[in-house]
Amino acid sequence: KQWYQRRVRGALYCLVIFYQALKHELAGIEPLPKFLCVKAVVFFSFWQGLFLDSLVFLDIIRDSKNPGGYTAEETAETVQNLLICMEMFGFSIAHHIVFSYKPYVSEVELPPPQFLTSLSHLFDIRDVRTDIRTQLGVSVHNMRQQRSPRYHERTPLMSSEHVEMNTIKDYNKQNSNDPDI
Numbered sequence: 001k002q003w004y005q006r007r008v009r010g011a012l013y014c015l016v017i018f019y020q021a022l023k024h025e026l027a028g029i030e031p032l033p034k035f036l037c038v039k040a041v042v043f044f045s046f047w048q049g050l051f052l053d054s055l056v057f058l059d060i061i062r063d064s065k066n067p068g069g070y071t072a073e074e075t076a077e078t079v080q081n082l083l084i085c086m087e088m089f090g091f092s093i094a095h096h097i098v099f100s101y102k103p104y105v106s107e108v109e110l111p112p113p114q115f116l117t118s119l120s121h122l123f124d125i126r127d128v129r130t131d132i133r134t135q136l137g138v139s140v141h142n143m144r145q146q147r148s149p150r151y152h153e154r155t156p157l158m159s160s161e162h163v164e165m166n167t168i169k170d171y172n173k174q175n176s177n178d179p180d181i
Helices: 002-022 031-057 072-098 115-123 126-146 166-175
Strands: none
Touching: 002 031, 031 072
């Protein structure tokens, strides 16, 4: 478990560094509550696992005396799984609040969709087909272009400036007869 704890610490450290580096660029999407909400899940499971391991080490959680019963480690793992299940209820409410759908809904009042229309949209995979075709096409196009010494792609990271997407647009214009693209 020590390797796991080191990796979790390292991951949290990297996320804090990432946030510090990009907090101004990410300010419009309010990343801190989202970051805290997601990382709270990792934080609680990590520290309660460490706490339960300490209880096993201190012999507070012991092996079951029943024949075929749980070992102390299995009991600690079972308790941690139970705690995580109970915590997820609270975390799901927090996630619903922090990751609200409201910023993505237009102000125009639309009639509620019909059930069968919604069901047909659920099983419609045309967008998946289009995404796969576009991504595979761009990958092949990029591999061909990388053979050319003139090829240089420059896109700013997390910038509000216009990001050039000529590679994708050019590929789609040249290789697609599909009106969905």
